[in-house]
Amino acid sequence: MSGYTLMHEHTTINLSGVKKDMDCRLDCYEETAKEYRRLHELGVDTIVDVTCDGMGRDPEYVSRMEKETGIHIVQSTGFYKEPFLPQRVYESTADELAAWMIGEITEGIPGGPKAGMIGEIGTSKNVMTDAERKVFDAAIMAAEETNAPIYTHTTLGTCGLEQALYLRRSSLDLGRVVIGHMDLSGDLDYIRRVLATGVCIGFDTVGKKAYLPDETRVEFLQELEAEGMLGQVVLSLDLTRKSHLTYKGGIGYAYLIETFLPMLREAGISEKSIRKMLVDNPKRILCGA
Template sequence: MYIQTVLGKLEPQELGVCACHEHLYVDLSRVKKNEDTCLQDIELVTEDLESFAALGGKAIVEVTNEGMGRDAEQLAEISRKTGLQIIASTGCYKDPFIPDDKKKWNRDQFAEWMITEIKDGIGETGIKPGVIGEIGSSLNEFKPIETELFHGAIEAAKTTKLPLSTHTTLGTCALEQINFFQKEGLFLEKVIIGHQDLNTNDEIVLEVLNSGAFAAMDTIGKENYRADEDRIRSLLTFIEKGFEDQLLLSSDLTRKSHLKSFGGQGYDIVLRSFIPALKSHGVSGSIINKLLVANPQKAFSIG
């Protein structure tokens, strides 16, 4: 078993405190028509990551993929500058972010491309992705191209044994994604269903967890979507029901305005604010270690 980072392979136990779903070099402005969604200043990002590292952060799963402004060499540079372990992604996001040259692709084309990146590296960089993600469905539906993309991602995951991390728009279609994976015979213990802290129906998230998949509580600090206190209430429910080994945490920064230098929450929001709040609710140190360290080691190990 190993974890693939932008600077090479790691033993899983070397990963340390890990944010499961972040963006360090991303550009969504092509679709969103908003310059705030172009976050590609590595000096500012590196500066913001200092407090994440100072609070014990060691690793980041960077789920920016093709069509979102992905640049593997910039991620390697950030890794070298900060000393953080960074895991890069292969795949595409969702409609309408899929690049023009792939908008008419079928599942086999998506699968072949992802498998090639996993085996040979991203473009000409030689840098290998360590996760397939974030693979997305739209609000309450799968667009036709997303169905092809999911099939391709499933085939790539089966062939290469890489973990597969998803995007659910505002938490929707989580069970539909699970059903998709089950029907295709994908090993769910290496699947991370994203944005389940935006899914306010705890019963649905419990069904996701019952399937064996990980549920990512990964938009922490984005209180314009949901109050963190509500996220904590749901998380406590999942822990009480015995799912402490399948939960992951992160904050999903995608905008310049999310950085602390612009008045935002910063990459350290989980460690600075959310973890102390969990402790105040009586969550034990051993469970917090699972959320931050042991669960990411399991979720993102390959083999």
């Protein structure tokens, strides 16, 4: 593993039931394969697929994609957030959910490989609900037991600090915990407070300009580079819709490498910093020190 890693993607995902929008069913296998092959040519050798139970996870689909495109895809265990949590979360204790995650990490996901990530486990907008807290408790137990990393979902960056402080009460190495979607908070001071807890954060919605202009992402990263904080930042796009792919007119996965990296370089961000965010930090998070 020495190429780039995208730390937060979904090879296939289906949130169309809850969202009542068929665009949220990302199942265009051939188009995704085409884009993954292109990514491979651009130097991406690993994708962390954070699609978990309740999000339309399909380990066989992802394993086939991995074989056919040559990109290593890390698969995940866990549960997302309300209202996407499967019935199992409501009917089980945190211990039982932890045991299920541990099984997927140590023995394998049915139809797929051993899970290499716990995620994306999430909170709702401005609140961590009881069911979401139960999933966090289970994830902490599973990570303590297996040493697996954790990747979270925040809704528009909210509760990022609450998540970090919650996870800090455990014995986990926070350097291997990623608080997701922190770019979407749009608030650099808040981001600094989250980083101060010792966790890593995702600037993992690169290209989602309707939520936050990429110029703002670049400015934030410039500031964080000056403050020596990029050892705690990872990058990704979080494409989840058919319309995000190029065949439907979207930005496509290559956008991060072909458009966003040139913006970072233009802004004076060093190659060393880019390597940190796309190579060194992912490696440390996935594999340990």
